[in-house]
Each structure stands twice: as C-alpha cells, then as structure tokens.
Amino acid sequence: MLIATLIAAGRLDDRLLSAALDRVADSSFHAWVDEGSAADLAIVDVHSARIALEGWQGCDIVIQSLEHREKALLVADMDSTIIGQECIDELADYAGFKPQVAAITEKAMSGELDFAVALAERVALLRGLPVDDLGECLAQRIRPNPGASTFVRTMRAHGAHTLLVSGGFTDFVAPIAAELGFNSFRANILEREGEKLTGTTQGPIVDSIAKKEALVEAQAHLGLARNAVLAIGDGANDLPMIEAAGLGVAYRAKPVLAERADARLDNHGLDALLWAQGIPRRDWLLA
Missing domain, CATH: 3.30.70 (Alpha-Beta Plaits)
Incomplete structure (x- = not known):
C-alpha cells in the first residue's frame, strides 16, 4: 500500500x-x-x-x-541540514572574508560549481587562521536545526544506524555527531602547521560521490535493502546519496535537489521525519 x-x-x-x-x-x-x-x-x-x-x-x-x-539506516548531511549554518562560511567570518567564501558556497550548493574546486578555493582562503578559531566558531555560532537531536536519537533508539556525512570538516563534524548521538561520521580534514591552518585539506575529499559511497558501504555492511535507508540533505552535492536511498529527503533544499528528492521537508523540524516513519510523539526521545 x-x-x-x-x-x-x-x-x-x-x-x-x-x-x-x-x-x-x-x-x-x-x-x-x-x-x-x-x-x-x-x-x-x-x-x-x-x-x-x-x-x-x-x-x-x-x-x-x-x-x-521505518528505516534502519539514516545518512544525513550536516551543514544547512542537521545544523543551521555553513561552517566554512562562519569560519571565514573570523578571517574577515565571509562574503567571498559564502558566494562560492552558494554556487557549489546550487550545482553551479564543482564541489572539489569550490572546497579548495574556500579552504585556501583560510590559510594562516589560528586553529583555536575552529573551537570558538563551533561554540559561538554553530547550532543544530530544530528537531535534529530528537530525530537522530529516536531513530537510534529504534535500532537504526545513524551516519553523519559532510563536505565540511572533522573539527566541526566530530563534536556535532557526538552531541546529537550519531553512530559514526565522515568529513574532510583541515591540514595544519603548528597552531595555524595551511589552507589545504588532508586525505581524500568527501564530495558528492564520497557521500553516496558512504551510504552504499553502510548499507552493505548492515545487510540492508535499499528501502531500509533514509538520506537527507539540502544541496546539489547531496543528490547522489539522496537518489541512492530508499527514501531521499530534501530539507529546505536548493531547487536542484528539491526537484529530484522523494520528499521535501520545508515547513517542520527534522523530528517530523519520525512521523513519516510511523513513530508517534509518545515514542520520541525528546531533546
């Protein structure tokens, strides 16, 4: 039915x-x-x-x-999905050039610019930024979107594996994953020299293909069918993983993603996706 x-x-x-x-x-x-x-x-x-x-x-x-x-695997994007900000834009504000970085981010999320190119251009602008600014930015500016903690913790309590994937940086993704109760995460690593950023990343880039691969790997490891997988994101670089999931959700998304997702969440918090899975509020783990 x-x-x-x-x-x-x-x-x-x-x-x-x-x-x-x-x-x-x-x-x-x-x-x-x-x-x-x-x-x-x-x-x-x-x-x-x-x-x-x-x-x-x-x-x-x-x-x-x-x-x-009811899904057994959640794969979620972080920036502008699980949290309400774009971490690299906020971090750039500390260095005094947020408008330049934000403009690149907007083009990348709308599918107008290759993600790897956009990432390299933005990270290069962070060269020389003190490492301490990462923690200050996280504490002062980064906040989960409404319903995020309830959504993740309730799915996990119902037996789902929860995976946070991000084209952002481990300095932000790791603490957010821990705070909200994700089982695991995957993100980019900012290279540093001493106490300052070098303006480059270290290791493989987590782009749209890597996000999809993370979903496919988790699904295979858990032995799940495609229809047991829920993925959610907001931008063009989330499209491959959204299309790979049994239920791909666009959260307040760019048109390129909203037009191709299975569903859109435009008017409610993330915890509304618990109702979509048939889970009533009495069974939610309220944050």
Missing part, C-alpha cells in the same frame, strides 16, 4: 484533513500517526499526490510504501 503521511504539527484538524483528501483523487484516510499533527492517507498515484499537497497550507508530505516505512 502507498501512503502519504500528511504533516501539519498541532493543526491537522478534521477540516484540514478533509480538504487534503478532496485534493487527491482516489485517496482515503488510513490512520493517525499523531492525532492533530500527522496522518497517513492511502493513495494511488505518487505524482498527483505530490502536486496536490506539497507546499499546500504549510503542510509537509512524505509518500512511501507502508510496509517499509
């Missing part, structure tokens, strides 16, 4: 639910996930349901098979 989980936290009343059903041909009410916030609708056609309900009335909608909705 195909279900569309309709999410309107705290305001999904009978009127809104009835209006949603009227918009989708051959749909019917299946069950509440959380009464007043999330409900499953039985549908026939994915395309028509997405056109009718995606972005409608501030709702979010996730369409998938009822039989495989």
